[in-house]
Amino acid sequence: MLSEGGSFMKGVVLGGLFCLVLSLLGSFSPGTESRTEDHHHHHVKAPSDDELQRLSDTRVQELSNQVRVSCIIMVQPKILVYWATAVDTWSKHCDKAVFYTSESSKALDAVDLNEKDDWARLRKALKHAYENAGDLRWFFVAQPTTFAIIENLKYLVLTKDPSEPFYLGNAMKSGELEYVLYDSGIVLSYEALKRLVHVFQDEDKCPERGRALWKLSEDKQLAVCLKYTGVYAENGEDAHGKGLFNSKSVDSLITDSMRDNPTNVVEGCCSNMAVTFNGMSPNQMQVMMYGVYRLRPYGHDFHDSLMFHPPEGSDND
Amino acid sequence: MRHTTSNLIFTTGLMMGFFSLRFMLDLNFSAEQLLYVGRDGRYQVQQDSQHVHTGENKSSAANSSHTTRILCWIMTGPKNLESRTNHIRETWAKRCDKVLYMSSVKTDFPTVDLNVSEGRDNLYWKTIRAFQYIHQHHLDEADWFLKADDDTFVVVENLRYTLSKYDPEKPLYLGRRFTPFISQGYMSGGAGYVLSKEALRRFVKGFNTGECTHFSTIEDMALGKCMETMKVEPADSRDVKGRQTFHAYPPDYYLIRQPPRPRPWYLLYDHYTPIEGPDCCSDFVVSFHYIYAVQLYVLEYLTYHLRPYGYKYRFNPEDKTDFNATTKSM
Numbered sequence: 001m002l003s004e005g006g007s008f009m010k011g012v013v014l015g016g017l018f019c020l021v022l023s024l025l026g027s028f029s030p031g032t033e034s035r036t037e038d039h040h041h042h043h044v045k046a047p048s049d050d051e052l053q054r055l056s057d058t059r060v061q062e063l064s065n066q067v068r069v070s071c072i073i074m075v076q077p078k079i080l081v082y083w084a085t086a087v088d089t090w091s092k093h094c095d096k097a098v099f100y101t102s103e104s105s106k107a108l109d110a111v112d113l114n115e116k117d118d119w120a121r122l123r124k125a126l127k128h129a130y131e132n133a134g135d136l137r138w139f140f141v142a143q144p145t146t147f148a149i150i151e152n153l154k155y156l157v158l159t160k161d162p163s164e165p166f167y168l169g170n171a172m173k174s175g176e177l178e179y180v181l182y183d184s185g186i187v188l189s190y191e192a193l194k195r196l197v198h199v200f201q202d203e204d205k206c207p208e209r210g211r212a213l214w215k216l217s218e219d220k221q222l223a224v225c226l227k228y229t230g231v232y233a234e235n236g237e238d239a240h241g242k243g244l245f246n247s248k249s250v251d252s253l254i255t256d257s258m259r260d261n262p263t264n265v266v267e268g269c270c271s272n273m274a275v276t277f278n279g280m281s282p283n284q285m286q287v288m289m290y291g292v293y294r295l296r297p298y299g300h301d302f303h304d305s306l307m308f309h310p311p312e313g314s315d316n317d
Numbered sequence: 318m319r320h321t322t323s324n325l326i327f328t329t330g331l332m333m334g335f336f337s338l339r340f341m342l343d344l345n346f347s348a349e350q351l352l353y354v355g356r357d358g359r360y361q362v363q364q365d366s367q368h369v370h371t372g373e374n375k376s377s378a379a380n381s382s383h384t385t386r387i388l389c390w391i392m393t394g395p396k397n398l399e400s401r402t403n404h405i406r407e408t409w410a411k412r413c414d415k416v417l418y419m420s421s422v423k424t425d426f427p428t429v430d431l432n433v434s435e436g437r438d439n440l441y442w443k444t445i446r447a448f449q450y451i452h453q454h455h456l457d458e459a460d461w462f463l464k465a466d467d468d469t470f471v472v473v474e475n476l477r478y479t480l481s482k483y484d485p486e487k488p489l490y491l492g493r494r495f496t497p498f499i500s501q502g503y504m505s506g507g508a509g510y511v512l513s514k515e516a517l518r519r520f521v522k523g524f525n526t527g528e529c530t531h532f533s534t535i536e537d538m539a540l541g542k543c544m545e546t547m548k549v550e551p552a553d554s555r556d557v558k559g560r561q562t563f564h565a566y567p568p569d570y571y572l573i574r575q576p577p578r579p580r581p582w583y584l585l586y587d588h589y590t591p592i593e594g595p596d597c598c599s600d601f602v603v604s605f606h607y608i609y610a611v612q613l614y615v616l617e618y619l620t621y622h623l624r625p626y627g628y629k630y631r632f633n634p635e636d637k638t639d640f641n642a643t644t645k646s647m
Contacts, residue, residue, distance in 0.1 A: 007323050011330020016338040018331075064627065088574075093625075151625035254614045265407065265614045272622045287568050291619035293628065294600040297474035306627035316595040317631070 042178060042232065044168050046156045046273060048239040052305040055159075064306040067154045068095040070136040072129050074122065075144050077105040082144035084108065085282035089289045092311045093150040096136060100125040119218045120208055123200055126188075130197045137162035139193050141186040145278055147285050148185055149292055151308045152275045156236055156244060158306070162189040167226055170245035170276075171235035178233045179223030184245040185276040186222070187236065195229035202228070242271040249279040250288075286316065293317035385477045385485075387511070388459035389413035390447055393467040394435045395422050401467040402426070404610045408617045412473035415458050419447045440506075440536040445524060448512075452521040460485035462517050465509040470608040470616045475601040476511065479554055479562055485513040488549040493563035493604075494588035495537075502551055502588050503541020507606035508563040510537070512549075519547035554603065555589065557634055560596055562603040567612065571597035600632045 052060065071094035075083040083099065087108065091097040099110035102121055111128060115121040122141075129139055138157055142148060160166055166189035169180035180186045188196070199206045206225035216224070223233055236244045246253060253270050261268030280288065293310075294317065310317055389410060393402045402418060406426075410416045421443075423430035431446040433439050444464065451462060461480055465471055483489060490512045492504025504510035512520065520543055523529030529543035544551070554562050564571060566583055575593040584591040591597065608616060 007327040008330040011327040011332075012334035012337075015331035015334025015336075017334075019335045019338040149623075149625050151628050155626040250615050250618065251611055254611055254618065258611065258614065263407075266618045266622055269614075269618060270623070272624060273626055274623055283569055283573050286574065287572050288619075290568065290572050290595065290598065291616075292623060292625055294630070294632070295602060295620050296600060296624070296630070297472050297620060298478040298601045299474055300621075302624070304627040307629055308625070308627045309629055310631050 042171060043235040043237050043241075044156070044160070044166065045241070046236075046238045046244070047159050051159065055305075060305050063158050064154070064308070067138065067158055068136050069138045069140050069150055069153060070095065070129055070133060071097040071148075071150070072125050072139060072141045073097060073099045073144070074125060074142070075099050075101050075108075075110060077101060077103055077107075079144055080105065080107060081282045083110070085285050086142075086144060089285045089316070090148050090150065092314050092317070093308075094140070096134075098129065098132075100128070117209070119215075119221050122218050122222070123208065126193060127197050127200065130193050133190065133193075137190040139188045139190075141182075141188070142276075143183050143278070145280065146183060146185050146276055147278070147280050147288055148276045149274065152244065152273045153187065154308070155273060155306065156275060157187070157189075160189070163191050165189060165192040165195060165229070165231040166234070167192050167223075167231050168234050168236045168245075170243060170247055171233045174220060177220060177223055177227070179220050180233045181245070181247050182217070182219035183278045184247040186219070192226065192231045195231060196222075196226055199225050199229050236275065238271045238273045240271075244271055244273060244275040246270060246274060246277045247279075249277050249284065251284075252279065253277075289316045384460055385480050386414040386459040387461045387463055387473060387476060387480070388415040388417070388451065388455055389463045389465060389471070389473070390417040390419050390451060391465050391467055391469075392440070392443060392447070393418055393428070394420050395424070395428075396435070397467050398424070398426055398428070401609065404613050405467060408613055409471050409473060413463070415455060417447075417451065417455070419443060419450075438534045441531055441534055441539050444536050444540060445531065448517060448520055449524070452517055456514070456517070460514055461511050462514070463509060463511040464506075465604070466507055466606065468606060468608055469507065469509050470605045470613055471509060472602055472604070472620055475562065475599075476603045478601055479556075479603055480511065483513065483552060486515050487513060488515045488519055488547070489513050489552045490516045490544055490549055491552045491554040491563070493554070493561065493565050494551055495541075495586040496588045497586055498538050499541045499545055501541075501545045503538050503544070504551065505563070505565040505586075505606075506537030506540075508565040509604045509606075510540075510563075516544065516547075516549040519549055520544070523547045553589075556599040556601060558596070558599070558632070559589075560592075560599040561589070562599045562601065564598065564602070564605045567605050567607050568598065568616075600630065601634075 071091055073086055073091060075086070086099070099108070100113055100121065101110040102113065102116055104110070104112040113121050113124045115124055126141070140148065140150070140153060156168070157166070166187065167180060168187040170184040171178055172181055205228040226232070238244055250270070254265065257265045257269035391402060391405060391410070418426055418428045419431055420428035421431060421433055421435050422428065429450060431443055431450065433442045433446050447464070448462070463471070463476065479491065490504060490510055492510030493508035494502050495505055496502050520529070523543050523546060528546050531539070532542070533539040556562060570583055571593065572595060573593070580591065605616065
C-alpha cells in the first residue's frame with residue numbers, strides 16, 4: 001500500500017516538474033506581440049495599443065516630445081508648383097523642412113546643391129541634413145510628388161531608438177537587394193544616416209558616380225551603400241501589418257481596391273495610419289490637407305496616447 | 318501483476334501532476350490577461366472601431382430636448398443602381414436612421430416605384446411623389462427628411478450635428494442656399510437639402526390644397542417656391558465660423574487657394590458670400606456633389622478612416638475657449 005502511494009507521489013512530482021520545464025521552454029508570454037526588434041525581420045510595425053498602454057503617461061509624453069523629424073525634400077525649379085505646394089501643405093508638420101534643388105530659383109527658398117546628377121544630389125542633401133541635424137534624430141526624404149502625414153510617421157517610430165540604425169519605407173526586393181522605394185518616402189534614423197555619411201567617403205563601396213555600366217536608381221544605390229554599413233531596408237507597417245508607405249495616390253489605391261475587394265473597398269485599401277502617398281497633383285494635395293487634418297464626423301473622438309499640436313501660422317490644417 | 322498496477326498508479330500520478338500544474342499556470346496567465354483587458358476595454362472601444370460615438374450625444378450646442386432622426390431618400394433610377402447607388406449603399410446611406418431609394422421601378426435593391434418615368438424633366442414630379450410617399454408611409458419614423466442625389470456624398474453625423482440646434486416641429490429647411498428666381502432663395506438640389514417634419518407636412522399640404530403646383534421642371538427652384546408659399550423658412554446651415562456645410566460641387570472647386578477674383582460661374586448663385594480656399598468648408602462638412610464611385614470611397618476613407626494620429630484639431634466647437642462669434646456675411 002505504502003509503496004503504491006509512494007510511486008503515485010513520485011508520479012505527481014515528476015509530472016509537475018515536466019510541465020514546468022515545458023512551459024518555461026515554450027517561453028510563454030502573456031498575450032503580447034512585443035518582441036525585441038530583430039532587424040533581419042525586414043519589417044517595422046507601429047506600436048500596438050497594448051504596447052502604448054504598457055508605458056506610463058509620462059514616458060509617452062517624453063517620447064512624443066523627443067520624436068522629431070527633419071524633412072529633406074528634393075525639388076526642381078521646372079516643377080515650381082509642386083515645390084510651392086509642399087511648402088504650403090504637408091511639410092509644415094515637419095519639425096524642420098529643408099528643400100534641396102538642382103538649380104536655384106528666385107521664387108523659392110532652397111539649398112542649391114548645384115548638382116545635376118540625381119544620386120550625387122541625394123548624397124549632398126543627406127550630408128547637409130546630417131551636418132545640420134541639431135537635435136533632430138529622424139530624417140524623412142521625399143520627392144516633390146510625395147504627400148506625407150508626419151504625425152503618423154512619428155507614431156510609427158515612436159518606440160524605436162534612433163541611435164539604432166533604421167532605414168524604413170515601402171520596401172521592395174530586386175534580386176538580392178532589398179531597398180526602400182524613393183517615391184513613397186525614405187525614413188532614416190540618426191544612426192543610419194551617420195553610417196551612410198561615413199560610407200560616402202568610401203569610393204569603392206559607395207562611389208559618387210556609379211561605376212556600373214548601367215546606372216542604378218538612387219534608391220537602389222542608397223540601399224547598396226547602407227548594406228555595407230550593416231543597415232537593411234525594412235517595410236513600415238501598421239499594427240495590423242498593412243503598409244504605411246504608398247507609391248500611389250489615394251484615388252489610385254481606391255480604384256485598385258474596388259477591383260480587388262468590391263465588397264470591402266475602404267477596409268481593403270489603405271491603412272488608417274498611412275504615412276505617405278505619391279503621385280498626387282498639387283490641387284489634390286491641397287484637398288488632402290483638408291481631408292486629413294480637418295474633415296471628420298462630429299462625435300467620433302479618439303483618446304490617442306500622444307498629442308501633436310497644429311503648426312503655427314497655418315490655416316489649412 | 319503487482320508491477321503493472323504499480324506502474325499504472327505511477328503514470329496516473331504523472332498525468333495528474335502534469336495537468337494540475339498546467340491548470341494552475343493557465344489560471345495565472347488568465348488573471349494577468351484580465352488585468353490588461355480591464356485597461357484595454359476602455360481604449361478598445363474608442364480606438365478600434367472608428368464608428369463608436371463617445372459621449373457625443375446631443376450635449377452639443379443648444380436645445381437638445383428633441384431627437385434628430387434622419388430619413389434619407391436618394392433620387393435614383395434603374396440606370397444608376399449599379400454604377401452609383403450601390404456605392405452609396407456601401408458607404409454613407411447606412412448611417413441614416415432610415416434610407417429609401419426612389420426610382421421609377423420597384424426592385425429588390427430595394428427601390429420604390431414612384432410611378433414617374435425617368436428623365437431630367439421629371440425630377441420635380443419625382444420629388445413631389447417621393448415626399449408624398451414618405452409623408453404617407455414614414456412620417457413618424459424621422460424628424461428630418463433629407464433628399465440627396467445618387468452622386469451626393471453625405472456625412473450623416475455632421476448633418477445630425479447641424480440640425481441639433483433646430484426644432485423639427487418648426488417649418489424650416491436647410492441646404493446650400495441659392496439666391497436667384499425666388500425672393501427668399503432656395504436650396505441647391507445637388508448639394509442635398511433637408512426638410513423638418515413640419516416643412517414636410519406643409520409641402521404635402523400645399524399640393525393637396527393647390528397652393529403648390531408643378532409649375533416648373535426645375536426641381537430645387539420649384540420646391541423653393543413651394544416652401545416660400547407655405548411659409549417654410551430657409552435656415553442657415555453654416556458652422557459657427559461661417560463656413561459652409563452643404564456643397565453643390567466637389568471639394569476641389571472650393572478648397573484650392575485662389576487670388577482675390579470675381580465669383581466663378583459655379584459660385585454665382587450662392588446666397589452667402591462664398592469664400593474660396595480653406596475657409597470655404599466646415600470641418601464638419603455635410604455634403605459634396607458630383608461625387609462618383611471612386612471619389613465616394615476616397616471621401617469615405619478620408620472622413621472615417623485616415624487620420625493624423627494624436628493630432629489636436631484646430632476647430633473644436635465644444636471647447637468654450639475656441640468659441641468665436643459667427644461671421645455671417647451677405
